[in-house]
Structure formats: structure tokens, C-alpha cells
Amino acid sequence: MDMDTMNGVAPIEIAQPREAPRSASERETVFETQGLTVSYGKAPAVSDVDLSIYRNLVTAIIGPSGCGKSTFLRSLNRMNDLVPSATVEGEVLYHGQNIYGDGVDPVEVRRRIGMVFQKPNPFPKSIYDNVAWGLRVLGMKDDLDSRVERALTQAALWDEVKDRLKKSAFSLSGGQQQRVCLARAIAVEPDVVLLDEPASALDPIATSKIEDLMHELKNEYTLVIVTHNMQQAARVADMTAFFTLERTESGGHGVLVEYDETPKIFTQPSDKRTEGYVTGRFG
Amino acid sequence: MAEQMRITFQEELEQVEASLQEEGAYVLRALRAAVNAVEQADAELADEVIAFDDEIDSRYFSIQEGIQSLLARQTPVAVDLRLVLAMLHANLHLERMGDYCVTIAKLTKLVSDVEPDEGLVQAFEEMGQRAEEMIRIALDSFQRRDLEAASSLVDLDELIDRANRRAVERVLDFGSDESKREWGLRMILVSRCLERIGDHAVDIGEQTAFLVTGEFREFTDASHQGGG
Numbered sequence: 001m002d003m004d005t006m007n008g009v010a011p012i013e014i015a016q017p018r019e020a021p022r023s024a025s026e027r028e029t030v031f032e033t034q035g036l037t038v039s040y041g042k043a044p045a046v047s048d049v050d051l052s053i054y055r056n057l058v059t060a061i062i063g064p065s066g067c068g069k070s071t072f073l074r075s076l077n078r079m080n081d082l083v084p085s086a087t088v089e090g091e092v093l094y095h096g097q098n099i100y101g102d103g104v105d106p107v108e109v110r111r112r113i114g115m116v117f118q119k120p121n122p123f124p125k126s127i128y129d130n131v132a133w134g135l136r137v138l139g140m141k142d143d144l145d146s147r148v149e150r151a152l153t154q155a156a157l158w159d160e161v162k163d164r165l166k167k168s169a170f171s172l173s174g175g176q177q178q179r180v181c182l183a184r185a186i187a188v189e190p191d192v193v194l195l196d197e198p199a200s201a202l203d204p205i206a207t208s209k210i211e212d213l214m215h216e217l218k219n220e221y222t223l224v225i226v227t228h229n230m231q232q233a234a235r236v237a238d239m240t241a242f243f244t245l246e247r248t249e250s251g252g253h254g255v256l257v258e259y260d261e262t263p264k265i266f267t268q269p270s271d272k273r274t275e276g277y278v279t280g281r282f283g
Numbered sequence: 284m285a286e287q288m289r290i291t292f293q294e295e296l297e298q299v300e301a302s303l304q305e306e307g308a309y310v311l312r313a314l315r316a317a318v319n320a321v322e323q324a325d326a327e328l329a330d331e332v333i334a335f336d337d338e339i340d341s342r343y344f345s346i347q348e349g350i351q352s353l354l355a356r357q358t359p360v361a362v363d364l365r366l367v368l369a370m371l372h373a374n375l376h377l378e379r380m381g382d383y384c385v386t387i388a389k390l391t392k393l394v395s396d397v398e399p400d401e402g403l404v405q406a407f408e409e410m411g412q413r414a415e416e417m418i419r420i421a422l423d424s425f426q427r428r429d430l431e432a433a434s435s436l437v438d439l440d441e442l443i444d445r446a447n448r449r450a451v452e453r454v455l456d457f458g459s460d461e462s463k464r465e466w467g468l469r470m471i472l473v474s475r476c477l478e479r480i481g482d483h484a485v486d487i488g489e490q491t492a493f494l495v496t497g498e499f500r501e502f503t504d505a506s507h508q509g510g511g
Contacts, residue, residue, distance in 0.1 A: 263352040
């Protein structure tokens with residue numbers, strides 16, 4: 001039956017709903033980990049993780065201390081290579097290619113998959129040089145000024161620093177320094193930005209800025225954030241993965257418990273352990 | 284802080300509120316069709332009204348879901364919290380109005396072979412128009428956070444209540460006319476449905492007042508007449 005024909009009643013213009021969240025089948029996979037286990041020495045820190053991360057979404061990784069969430073994140077751009085005792089088993093497929101495969105250059109991996117850390121770590125250089133640094137290293141020197149401006153604009157920092165680009169990055173507040181680091185990460189036009197507790201050292205207003213920024217940046221990048229602030233994951237993430245620490249005789253290791261759309265994780269988690277964690281009843 | 288913060292959250296809030304207004308627009312449409320159906324003893328239109336309720340219900344569910352997600356993810360406080368709670372209530376009131384339209388349609392179908400009484404048709408037309416006006420005012424005043432307009436719903440409700448009483452008297456006047464008695468009894472219920480839609484519009488007005496002032500109080504209290 002055609003609703004628009006209801007006798008003598010003018011049809012009502014209904015605004016089209018905003019773009020609905022894309023269904024799982026329509027999403028483009030950026031990362032797919034298969035049986036990923038990362039160990040430090042002989043002890044696995046995180047074990048047997050199968051997880052897909054999708055393009056232009058914010059994916060949050062939450063879980064208690066020691067659950068391996070940072071280790072997992074760092075395995076996505078081979079940051080664990082820098083830890084001598086770290087070994088990786090299983091696969092991390094990035095657009096279908098194993099980033100731990102033979103002949104893969106970790107530097108190229110990290111150019112495409114940038115990272116922002118817990119504490120703002122700008123270089124002891126000017127604001128401009130911090131952002132231009134990666135561009136110079138990678139030989140992306142054409143239009144340097146406009147690339148720097150674009151990165152700082154995307155990091156919502158341009159208006160605050162455009163008149164003092166030559167000043168030291170250390171002259172900025174913590175929140176601004178973190179946005180310099182974000183600008184530095186996105187200046188080299190990566191595909192993915194990994195964020196490891198990016199707001200845990202910031203005050204609530206600076207935190208809120210970073211969160212708003214993530215919402216903007218996901219239009220262009222794929223973002224993966226590790227956070228121990230569960231509410232932050234709830235606010236910013238489209239998808240949320242919950243990791244926990246599985247205790248064993250020899251200690252324990254992190255496992256992925258549940259991975260789903262964020263509203264589902266926070267309203268109707270499938271696993272009792274997830275529910276225990278998000279409700280704060282975790283024992 | 285002049286700068287806008289928590290942009291995603293604000294957008295989500297606006298989205299739920301826009302859906303609520305849409306739901307209201309659907310209810311207005313169902314109400315007009317239900318009143319037309321009863322006035323014209325049009326069983327086919329009554330069927331359309333009944334089917335159309337699914338449209339209202341689907342908006343009701345999606346708003347409910349949106350609010351659940353907002354509460355779970357965004358920890359709203361202060362005016363944001365009041366808005367979320369007020370929308371939760373208003374959503375239910377609108378859905379209930381839709382149900383009354385369905386009841387009117389069902390009653391219409393039960394007696395669609397009877398020629399409607401002209402006097403009552405006029406009464407329903409008046410009540411229907413008043414109910415529509417009340418819904419519009421309830422939706423507009425909610426949207427504009429207009430306490431004065433929301434409060435005016437109480438007076439409008441008094442008019443619809445009076446019309447309801449007149450409709451009942453009209454049916455009683457049918458006396459022993461067998462052919463009209465069953466129809467009349469059904470029509471008392473139709474009248475009651477229209478009157479209840481008015482009550483729900485007042486309830487939405489109360490939610491507007493809560494949203495604006497932060498204090499919840501009933502505009503009128505049925506169990507304490509005159510006492511407020």
C-alpha cells in the first residue's frame with residue numbers, strides 16, 4: 001500500500017536519515033590479524049588474536065591493565081620490533097599483505113601506519129620542524145609549507161600556532177603538544193593512525209578536543225585507539241574490542257574476549273566478562 | 284569556552300530530536316486520516332491508518348535505541364540529561380497517540396455500515412482539529428524550548444475535554460433509537476481516544492517544562508482538581 005495516498009492527507013516531507021553505519025559486509029578491511037600471538041621472551045603477552053579492523057572507522061581496544069592491548073596495537077605497525085625480546089607469531093594482514101612477511105620494510109610500514117603515544121613526545125625543535133620532520137626524512141619536500149599547514153589544520157592546531165611556528169614545540173601546553181604529535185603523524189599522509197592512550201596525560205578539555213578531532217579524522221584515516229578510559233571508547237569508537245587477562249599457571253596472557261559495534265558492547269555485550277568490565281563489576 | 288565541544292555527542296542528540304519531530308509528523312498524519320475515516324465511515328482508509336502505525340512504531344523503536352546508545356556511550360549530564368529523559372517520555376507519548384489513532388480506525392471499521400450522525404461528525408471534526416493543534420504546539424514548544432507555549436496546552440486540553448463531554452451527551456440523546464445505539468457507544472470511545480490524545484500532548488508539554496526549568500511537575504493533577 002502506498003502511504004502517500006492516505007485520503008486527503010498531505011504526505012509529510014521526512015528528512016533522509018544520516019548515513020547508516022555500514023553493515024559488516026560493506027566495510028573494507030584494513031587489518032586482519034590471524035592467530036596473532038606476541039611474546040616477550042617466552043611469555044606471551046597477548047595470545048591468538050583474530051581481529052579485523054575496518055577502514056574509516058574508529059576502533060577502540062579496551063581492557064584491564066596487562067591484557068595486552070598496547071602490545072596488540074604496537075604489533076600493527078611493527079613497533080614491537082624495537083623490543084629485542086619480542087617475537088610475533090601468526091599474521092598481521094594489512095590490506096591482505098602480511099606486514100611481518102619477508103622483504104617488508106618496517107620503515108615503510110610505519111609511514112603508512114602512524115602512531116601517537118600516551119605522553120606528548122615532540123622533538124626539541126620548532127613546531128614547524130616537528131611537523132616537517134617526517135616529510136623531510138621521506139623526501140616529501142615539495143610544498144613543505146602547505147603540507148605542514150594542512151597537517152596542523154587537520155590536527156585543529158593551525159589557528160593556535162600559525163603565528164609562532166618557529167617557537168619550540170615545548171612552549172605549547174600538553175594538549176597542544178599532543179596535537180603537534182598528531183599533526184606530525186598525519187603530515188606524511190598515512191593510511192592508519194594508531195593512538196596509544198593519547199589523552200591519558202591531558203586535562204578534560206584537551207581530552208575532549210582530541211576526541212572531537214578523532215571524529216573528524218576518521219573521514220580520512222582509519223584510527224585505532226587503545227584506552228583504559230572505557231567511557232572514552234564509548235564516546236569515540238565505532239567498533240570496540242575488549243581484551244582481558246587470562247590467568248594461567250605460568251602467569252597469564254591477554255586474550256580478545258569480544259569485538260563488536262560499540263553501542264552493542266556498552267548496551268548488550270555477549271560475554272559475561274565484557275559485561276563485568278563495562279559495568280565496573282569486574283572482579 | 285566559546286568553542287563547541289563534544290561535537291559527535293551534540294550531533295547524536297540533534298539526530299534523536301529530529302527523529303522525534305518526524306515521529307510527531309507521522310502521528311499528525313495518522314490522526315488526520317483516522318478522523319477522516321470515522322467521519323466518512325471509510326473502512327479502507329481505516330485499514331490504512333492501522334497499517335501506517337508500523338511507520339510510527341519503527342520510529343519509536345529507533346528513538347528508543349538511539350537514547351539507549353546515548354545513555355550508554357555519552358554520559359549526558361545537566362541540560363543534556365534532561366533532554367534525553369524528556370525525549371524518552373515524549374517518544375512514548377507520541378507512540379501512544381499513534382495507538383489511539385489505530386483504536387479509532389478499528390472502531391470505525393466495526394460500524395462502517397452505519398450512516399454517521401451529522402452532529403457527532405462535526406464534534407469529531409472539532410476535536411480532531413483541536414488534537415492536531417495541540418500536537419503541533421507540543422512539538423513546536425518542545426523544539427523551541429518554549430515554556431509559555433507548552434503551558435498553554437492545559438487550556439486547550441480543557442476545550443477538548445468539553446467537546447468530549449458534549450459528544451457523550453449527544454450519544455445519550457439518541458435514547459432508544461436501536462439503529463444508532465451501537466454506533467453511538469463505539470463513538471463514545473472514539474471521542475475518548477481524541478480526548479486522550481490531547482492529554483498526551485499536555486504530557487509532552489510537561490516534559491518541555493522539565494527540560495527548560497529542571498523541575499518536574501504536572502500542569503494539572505487529575506486526582507487533585509484545582510489544587511495543582
